Amino acid sequence: MDNMLIVISGPAGSGKGTVLKELLQLSDDFALSVSATTRNPRPGEKDGVNYFFVTREEFEENIKNDKLIEYTEYCGNYYGTISSKVEELLKEKNVILEIEVEGAMNVKRKFPEAVLILLLPPDFKTLEARLRGRATETDEVIRARLEKSRKEMACFDRYDYVVVNMDKGAQDAALDILNITKSEIKRTSRRLEVKEKFYE
Ligand code: 5GP
Numbered sequence: 001m002d003n004m005l006i007v008i009s010g011p012a013g014s015g016k017g018t019v020l021k022e023l024l025q026l027s028d029d030f031a032l033s034v035s036a037t038t039r040n041p042r043p044g045e046k047d048g049v050n051y052f053f054v055t056r057e058e059f060e061e062n063i064k065n066d067k068l069i070e071y072t073e074y075c076g077n078y079y080g081t082i083s084s085k086v087e088e089l090l091k092e093k094n095v096i097l098e099i100e101v102e103g104a105m106n107v108k109r110k111f112p113e114a115v116l117i118l119l120l121p122p123d124f125k126t127l128e129a130r131l132r133g134r135a136t137e138t139d140e141v142i143r144a145r146l147e148k149s150r151k152e153m154a155c156f157d158r159y160d161y162v163v164v165n166m167d168k169g170a171q172d173a174a175l176d177i178l179n180i181t182k183s184e185i186k187r188t189s190r191r192l193e194v195k196e197k198f199y200e
Helices: 016-026 056-064 083-090 101-110 124-134 139-158 170-185 192-196
Strands: 005-009 030-032 068-074 077-082 094-098 115-120 161-164
Touching (some): 005 101, 005 170, 016 030, 016 094, 056 068, 056 077, 068 083, 068 101, 077 083, 083 094, 094 101, 101 115, 115 170, 124 139, 161 170
Parallel strands (some): 005 094
Antiparallel strands (some): 068 077
């Protein structure tokens, strides 16, 4: 049985980080892919752990040499998934790509068997409250992020699953993701080796 490529998208304020941390604690079957980005590290972020922090020149070299599964320009910076890293991780575990909507669509185009999960807060008001609660961003940035998340909802139907992260619900959301992947593993298209055993 092959390991799965799982894409998780969600607006800022959906709680992606916390939910994925819970998921990694619940199960050893998952690995998080580390993307490359040209944005500056935030306090506490480490190169090779949160992202591979690269220059625009390095990033564009990767694009030219076809080293990325997908990439996007988001709020003025490049973000991209490194093919070789994902291939390596897939040998051992299910691989999670935590990427935004455009990247998710590009992954699905390249790998139709990838499982796309959209993580959402319960409603728009909660999203706004969570973003404002962080108090790390200016009003303008918060408004831009809220606007972007409304636009991203246009792709709602193109995800395979939607998981709602209620307040204090990170563990439940992580369990939802775990259950989704447990079912996906048994999908007929992934079990052709079982069928073949009846024709040996
Ligand atoms: P942040 O700057 O907050 O870490 O990430 C900004 C956005 O970029 C998030 O929505 C995150 O999911 C997305 N992102 C991170 N890595 C990648 C990537 O490799 N490809 C794409 N398409 N989006 C990414």
